[in-house]
Amino acid sequence: MKIIEVKDIKDNLGKKIKLRGWVRNYRKGSSKLRFIVFRDGTGSVQAIAFKPEMGEKNFEKVKKLTLESSLEIIGIPSEHPKKTGVYEIQLSDINIINIADEYPIGKKEHGADFLLSNRHLWMRAPSQNAALKIRHTVYFAICDYLNQNGFYRFDSPIITPNASEGTTTLFEVPYFDLGSGYLSQSGQLYLEAGIMSLGKVYDFGPVFRAEKSKTRKHLTEFWMMDAEAAFVEHEENMKIQEELIRYVIRTVLEKNRQELDLLERNIENLEKADAPFKIWTHKQAIDYLRSKGVEIDYNDDFGAPEEEMLTSELAVPLFIEKWPKEIKSFYMKRDPEDPKLVLGADLIAPEGFGEIIGGSQREDDHDILLERIKTEGYNVESYQWFLDLRKYGSVPHSGFGIGLERLVQWMSGIRHIREVIPFPRMLNRIYP
């Protein structure tokens, strides 16, 4: 007898097969009839236990099952008499592997804290399973696009001697006799060294922010893709980002239709976003907000409410480019047309999902960069290696960073970031 997975049922109709998995749900039809929602990692299917078909002994085994018990089911799959593409299995026998204790999740509405304390079990829920499958797709859609376009994976270090931006939100790690290291907040500076060997590089790993924020948008540990390319300037940098994000949208639509449906994601909104993105300067964005009555200054950054206003009438993501240099990082290149501005762009997702990319052309002039480091009050010594990159064959270059969880939120339509990462780390949570 063939052992198959739920995803392969459609190719095995009418044949006696075995499946291995868990009881997602069950209900009693009559004294002779039980319905089991059976699941494995690849999907779920209804299994029908009918005493006259199975025999008394086998039916007695079915009656012992509890939620989340593990088992093998043996039977013959067929298409549902009324629903095309839906299958069910007429059981002839089952083998119980493990009868689960009374399962703590699912009987009633649970609070977030309870669910997070039971994250190791909660992740079996259909919505959580779907979110993690979409995360897988998004991760590799990003990698595929970059690999196909000549980028090399370049794992930047996690324990670093200094911060790329600021020092107040760093996690400190005592490091042998060297004093302290800090957990990386971005691999970007390291990637700038990598492009001078490999041309185009990216990393895609965990980054850390010791922020005391408790919003639905914050994790202390999250996954970030940073890409960097030699000889790419500001305009082309945005072009690459647009192509990449549109590739991700198409890939998710192609591979995760089932999960999107389960999560009740508005598919049409995703489809519409696969079109040329809109570009505004920071000034245009401020003008727009002021015209809507927002009290905001031309040197101000945006918060989540402003981001939402800016994109509320848009179907596609919005680049906001050319920011006042005071509110952006020291490494961004000044706009040759207006030295008060930098050639950076943030990409804001539609539907209120906020910023998903931050990017810029980088300052490639040694002396201007040195002056920026001094102005920011950073320690020149610790940036010496970074300055070296401008002394030995400096080239124009640009890059950008994508927050994986933010992008998965947008794709999946899940409003809370804690549901798109296997084990979220937050201000008050490192367990399990």
Place this chain on the structure above:
Amino acid sequence: MKIIEVKDIKDNLGKKIKLRGWVRNYRKGSSKLRFIVFRDGTGSVQAIAFKPEMGEKNFEKVKKLTLESSLEIIGIPSEHPKKTGVYEIQLSDINIINIADEYPIGKKEHGADFLLSNRHLWMRAPSQNAALKIRHTVYFAICDYLNQNGFYRFDSPIITPNASEGTTTLFEVPYFDLGSGYLSQSGQLYLEAGIMSLGKVYDFGPVFRAEKSKTRKHLTEFWMMDAEAAFVEHEENMKIQEELIRYVIRTVLEKNRQELDLLERNIENLEKADAPFKIWTHKQAIDYLRSKGVEIDYNDDFGAPEEEMLTSELAVPLFIEKWPKEIKSFYMKRDPEDPKLVLGADLIAPEGFGEIIGGSQREDDHDILLERIKTEGYNVESYQWFLDLRKYGSVPHSGFGIGLERLVQWMSGIRHIREVIPFPRMLNRIYP
């Protein structure tokens, strides 16, 4: 005029093209002739500057070039008159982007410490560039194999409340009001929760060991792939590992021939390793070592010298399976045929490259696992969630972990682990 990359030269012979990159090397032919070894991220090519062809003004620019200066070159590529598949470019002009200061690397032999302090520049060297390209291939060959075989990527957390194995080699991270977290040494335990949602999962991220070792095999921060699969038992677990490693070998041979040649890797040895792997029990291995005169006990683990002896006459990797339970981790499943042993297997690479995989079937019985945790003296409370996995639908399952750098070392033939990761972290080094 078309801008191309070095890799595309063969498709643009006879056409005037532009390339952007760096001076890897140069030499004077005569007063009218200069040879430049030009490189970009995709490869390198010889460019010929001949004054009568270029004109005096353009030739003067060439004379200003220094090692690692960045520039655009303009000219017509052709095949080398005597070497098939080797190309060169007759220059008509160059545009200097940045004249490099006197480059600190390459004039003489440098010590390891100097090179590591200049890792941001050293990575441009041909050998280092080749190693990082092979690393890219190995990383995605592993992912491709797993993705094609139904595994989902499942990023396990980095900041964890407790250790998977032991506590002496943990990096501690002060974590807000929660006291301390610890940097992960393996995501395995988390993956065991993941399989009950997704069936087969893997992570592939940085792990950390605060070991006070200063050997050529140790990093404090390295990349590890952990895979875990429900309903997979010990034998099948080894089968998956063998298939995966053989897939990696074939992929590297296919994609990185140029880099392997540059590194003078013995290709034949790699080709020979793509054959059925050998399996010995731990007892057989001890018997063999004793027959060779090694003083070793039947309850002993192996060190690097023993690993080398065991594989010195083998062309293929060697699994060593069924270890005494005292020298292996608490979560390994006991051998039903001999409860003094566990169903674990380590995979040792040939040619002295040592252990590349550790794996096992996992203990799926709640009470035996609880007893093992108590025997080891671990805190039961902090493993409560892990024990839960045996209470709610426990299933037979297995997994394994691959150290990325060890595998890249074997593939590339590079003896020192510090050369197969962009920015190595060691006992005495977190800079740059």
